[in-house]
Amino acid sequence: DGYPVVAAADPLRGPASDAAALRTVLDHVKGPKIVVGHSYGGNVISEATTGDPEVKALVYVAAFLPAPGESALELTNKYPGSTLPGALDPVTYQQADGSTATDLYIRQDKFHHQFAADVPVRQAALMAAEQRPIAQAALEEKATTAAWKTKPSWDIITTEDLNIPPAVQRFMAERAHAHTTEVAASHSVAVSHPHLVADVIERAARTTVR
Incomplete structure (x- = not known):
């Protein structure tokens, strides 16, 4: 526009x-x-x-x-009202300084219902596959x-x-x-x-x- x-x-x-x-x-x-x-x-x-x-x-x-x-x-x-915790797929990894951190994904089998229920199933599946994780620490900061x-x-x-x-x-x-x-x-x-x-x-x- x-x-x-x-x-x-x-x-x-x-x-x-x-x-x-x-x-x-x-x-x-x-x-x-x-x-x-x-x-x-x-x-x-x-x-x-x-x-x-x-x-x-x-x-x-x-x-x-x-x-x-x-x-x-x-x-x-x-x-x-949030059902997100039960849909998460946490991935813990080691950082360069030796400490550990956790990234959070939404489980692909729960993504459509949890995140995009009014989006067509095939489109939601593509979104689930392409999702980028958020650091758990980001939600706590x-x-x-x-x-x-x-x-x-x-x-x-x-x-x-x-x-x-x-x-x-x-x-x-x-x-x-x-x-x-x-x-x-x-x-x-x-x-x-x-x-x-x-x-x-x-x-x-x-x-x-x-």
Whole structure:
């Protein structure tokens, strides 16, 4: 629709280090920006965009909006409804310094139901095969800043989400005074309802970028 778009890669290692990586992209892209985060990406954009005057709005898509001192895991467990723990496939590995760390995948046989129930089965199977793991430590790391406290925010709340319970999403959106859109969708709402997600992002752009 005429907007320049960059899909920045998220390392999925931890909010602080991932935010630093995202800031290198934001610094490279000149001019006003709308920054969008899905799921744990909400933690990352909340940290990366704090104090950046070129970021005019934030769009959270079935995402976390943590306050300083909160982690994704803590927020997930604030209200019941997440069935993610039982669908995870943890992989522990040794790091270069000799310590161990754990990456989390979603089991491929549970991916469709858990993550993308409203996505066609074959497409969900491809998503399951291509998924990148998140470090377990990333979900436990506490936020240090919250850009949504000072920037206009939009939030798409997914009412059939099995990862982040809808009650948790509503709590965070209300606290952030976000412009909310609720949709009966799975956690993979950007795949199952791409036009709705794009419309909310464009609405944020039209409202805040002059």
